[in-house]
Amino acid sequence: MIIKTSAIKILTSIAVALSLSAVSYAQDAGLIWDGVYSIDQASRGETVYSETCVSCHGQDLGGNSNSPGLVGMGFMFLWEGRTLGEFFEKIRSDMPTDRPGQLTQQNYLDVLAYILLKNAFPSRTEELSSNLDILNEITISSK
Amino acid sequence: MKIRTARPSAVFAITAQTILLPLVFLLPASLSQAQIEDFTSVTDEMLTSPPTDEWLSWRGTPAAWGYSSLDQINTDNVNQLQLKWSFALDDTGAVQAAPLIHDGIMFIPSARGVIQALDAVNGDLLWEYRPAPPTEDFINSGEGTRAAILPPGAFAGVGRGVQKNIALYGDMIYAATETASIRAIDARSGLLVWETQVADPTLGYFYTAGPIVANGTLVTGITGCDRYKEDVCFITGHDPATGEQKWRTSTVARPEDPGGDTWGDLPLRFRAGSDAWVAGSYDPDANLIYWGTSQAKPWARAVRGSDGDALYTNSTLALNPDNGQMAWYFQHLPGETHDMDEVFENILIDVDGRKSLFKMGKLGILWQLDRETGEFIKGTDIGYQTIVNLDPITGKISYRDGMIPRIGEELNMCPSTSGFKSWRAMAYSPDTSAMYIPITLNCELATFGPTERQLGGGGTGPVRRVNYHHPESDGNLGEVLALNIPSGEVKWRYRTRAPFNTAALTTAGGLVFIGDWNRTMSALDAENGELLWKVRLATSNQGFPISYSVDGKQYIAMPAGTGGASWSGSLPRELTPELSRPRNGSSINVFALPD
Numbered sequence: 001m002i003i004k005t006s007a008i009k010i011l012t013s014i015a016v017a018l019s020l021s022a023v024s025y026a027q028d029a030g031l032i033w034d035g036v037y038s039i040d041q042a043s044r045g046e047t048v049y050s051e052t053c054v055s056c057h058g059q060d061l062g063g064n065s066n067s068p069g070l071v072g073m074g075f076m077f078l079w080e081g082r083t084l085g086e087f088f089e090k091i092r093s094d095m096p097t098d099r100p101g102q103l104t105q106q107n108y109l110d111v112l113a114y115i116l117l118k119n120a121f122p123s124r125t126e127e128l129s130s131n132l133d134i135l136n137e138i139t140i141s142s143k
Numbered sequence: 144m145k146i147r148t149a150r151p152s153a154v155f156a157i158t159a160q161t162i163l164l165p166l167v168f169l170l171p172a173s174l175s176q177a178q179i180e181d182f183t184s185v186t187d188e189m190l191t192s193p194p195t196d197e198w199l200s201w202r203g204t205p206a207a208w209g210y211s212s213l214d215q216i217n218t219d220n221v222n223q224l225q226l227k228w229s230f231a232l233d234d235t236g237a238v239q240a241a242p243l244i245h246d247g248i249m250f251i252p253s254a255r256g257v258i259q260a261l262d263a264v265n266g267d268l269l270w271e272y273r274p275a276p277p278t279e280d281f282i283n284s285g286e287g288t289r290a291a292i293l294p295p296g297a298f299a300g301v302g303r304g305v306q307k308n309i310a311l312y313g314d315m316i317y318a319a320t321e322t323a324s325i326r327a328i329d330a331r332s333g334l335l336v337w338e339t340q341v342a343d344p345t346l347g348y349f350y351t352a353g354p355i356v357a358n359g360t361l362v363t364g365i366t367g368c369d370r371y372k373e374d375v376c377f378i379t380g381h382d383p384a385t386g387e388q389k390w391r392t393s394t395v396a397r398p399e400d401p402g403g404d405t406w407g408d409l410p411l412r413f414r415a416g417s418d419a420w421v422a423g424s425y426d427p428d429a430n431l432i433y434w435g436t437s438q439a440k441p442w443a444r445a446v447r448g449s450d451g452d453a454l455y456t457n458s459t460l461a462l463n464p465d466n467g468q469m470a471w472y473f474q475h476l477p478g479e480t481h482d483m484d485e486v487f488e489n490i491l492i493d494v495d496g497r498k499s500l501f502k503m504g505k506l507g508i509l510w511q512l513d514r515e516t517g518e519f520i521k522g523t524d525i526g527y528q529t530i531v532n533l534d535p536i537t538g539k540i541s542y543r544d545g546m547i548p549r550i551g552e553e554l555n556m557c558p559s560t561s562g563f564k565s566w567r568a569m570a571y572s573p574d575t576s577a578m579y580i581p582i583t584l585n586c587e588l589a590t591f592g593p594t595e596r597q598l599g600g601g602g603t604g605p606v607r608r609v610n611y612h613h614p615e616s617d618g619n620l621g622e623v624l625a626l627n628i629p630s631g632e633v634k635w636r637y638r639t640r641a642p643f644n645t646a647a648l649t650t651a652g653g654l655v656f657i658g659d660w661n662r663t664m665s666a667l668d669a670e671n672g673e674l675l676w677k678v679r680l681a682t683s684n685q686g687f688p689i690s691y692s693v694d695g696k697q698y699i700a701m702p703a704g705t706g707g708a709s710w711s712g713s714l715p716r717e718l719t720p721e722l723s724r725p726r727n728g729s730s731i732n733v734f735a736l737p738d
Binding site for chain 1: 347367369370418440551592593594595599600602603604605607705706712713716726
């Protein structure tokens with residue numbers, strides 16, 4: 001197999017960047033109440049939510065008879081003590097119900113950020129990590 | 144059949160009064176391809192005793208047997224069935240269609256208000272009614288606490304838009320919509336004649352069940368009462384000519400009404416549930432309609448704040464269709480507390496001269512009531528549930544020790560909150576004196592959680608769910624259970640790995656037709672449950688199969704579709720992960736013997 005040097009350089013750069021990114025996120029993986037997503041990201045998530053989630057979960061994220069609520073006591077009852085990683089995997093594997101897994105990873109992360117916003121978890125300047133290991137370290141908890 | 148393809152320009156004659164909301168959004172983009180010239184008006188007499196070759200009510204007749212007396216297709220030749228035609232339905236929402244047949248035409252409801260008229264012999268599209276999406280003005284016009292629940296996107300996603308059944312009467316098709324209105328559509332042209340806004344959809348109200356016609360009154364039951372609001376669910380009667388509301392009967396006992404104390408001291412706004420989301424039946428001799436109501440909400444007593452009976456939830460209501468007055472009610476599960484819905488179809492059978500009503504809810508108890516008085520006659524527990532004990536004499540249930548949920552405490556229960564029985568209606572054959580019941584075998588570790596007791600809050604209440612196979616299922620989710628009527632003895636069971644996902648249809652040909660989630664449509668021998676024929680469809684079978692005849696040839700029609708309520712996706716995905724289905728492919732599929 002012949003791989004051009006320039007291509008190797010590019011791949012190496014990407015690998016290094018990803019590694020650094022992971023380190024950077026790992027350093028940020030704190031409590032959910034320290035802020036784990038950005039407002040801009042949540043805004044993008046609201047758009048995705050309005051297009052793909054709202055018909056079942058409602059604009060206020062309150063759910064209906066066949067779809068659980070995503071805010072308030074109901075959300076915390078279902079998810080408190082579990083990690084953002086678990087929640088991310090749940091919505092990425094099962095949602096939307098007519099085409100589960102068919103949104104982009106970024107779309108799922110953005111929706112997750114929007115749900116955090118609607119549950120009054122604080123934001124920060126950086127976006128939510130896309131590293132599942134880091135998401136698995138962030139526990140959904142009451143203040 | 145005479146069809147005129149060049150039709151006059153569309154004129155929408157909306158005569159009904161708007162109750163709550165502007166009708167601007169209701170002007171449809173109705174697409175009529177043809178004018179049906181030789182349509183004959185449907186009379187009360189025809190609905191009561193439909194011609195053998197037609198299917199005029201959602202379950203065949205007002206008695207809702209799901210039975211066809213056609214026998215051209217029978218146990219000897221069913222293995223020769225061939226696909227005659229198929230027609231794609233909209234994949235823009237959930238399809239659980241119950242087609243109707245009249246004058247050689249199939250009228251079929253699809254997702255989000257679409258209704259199509261098809262040539263029942265070859266599937267040619269004759270006309271279609273396709274409502275326009277609601278306008279921003281409509282969306283923003285709602286008042287009350289739920290004003291934000293239905294933004295434009297809410298009408299374009301999944302999980303809603305179901306219209307199970309429509310009604311035929313006179314020259315009209317009647318439909319109930321996901322925006323809580325009722326429509327009359329000209330059966331000849333597909334043009335909207337009137338539309339009546341029955342309730343405010345921004346409060347969460349919507350329809351999934353369509354209307355029935357009883358003694359000249361159009362009757363519908365509404366749903367969407369899971370959230371707390373200043374009103375409750377109801378059943379209404381309307382003038383078929385204009386849509387004008389003749390009566391409205393609440394399905395919840397108001398504090399000042401008889402039975403109002405069965406909710407404890409909860410004010411009206413916190414009396415949720417009792418949705419009427421499955422169409423009823425009608426006995427013209429008694430002049431009574433029979434309509435089911437759903438469980439109270441939030442589901443668990445501890446969450447909703449009352450351990451009272453919560454009338455008239457989980458009941459069968461007998462109403463006079465002329466004025467909506469309640470002749471009697473029978474509450475199957477007083478104070479229900481596990482999401483064990485009893486809202487489903489009411490099958491009217493005369494047993495040894497006694498006018499009876501049969502019904503089964505999620506728990507898998509087959510109830511036999513006297514439909515003239517509401518008196519309990521018999522209850523048959525099919526033996527899978529672990530939640531209640533049934534007194535065989537009185538019909539009263541009592542909860543087994545430790546089976547009333549407490550907030551945050553895990554409960555091991557069969558069935559799961561998905562139930563053994565659901566909207567997938569059972570069918571009754573007078574030839575075999577048997578009821579054919581689609582059952583889903585499943586259980587759950589359930590932990591019920593709290594919810595906000597405030598306007599706009601409530602809902603079902605959260606439940607941490609861990610579904611598992613029923614211990615007696617051998618890993619099968621699907622079962623067709625045949626019970627002898629009235630004894631309740633098991634005649635046979637037919638099981639499959641995939642859950643059944645349609646109503647049952649039984650015929651005078653000695654057959655039971657049913658379809659499963661895994662795309663397999665099957666014909667079973669009604670006597671012994673033997674599999675006689677099967678075929679795979681484009682996606683999950685879903686809806687209400689029917690049979691009809693045109694020019695002496697019998698057809699079997701099976702709807703397919705995805706989306707919709709309850710476990711239609713979750714249970715198979717969790718418990719039969721090796722099975723998959725396309726996420727589109729909504730269609731109607733019509734079979735017959737070779738020409």
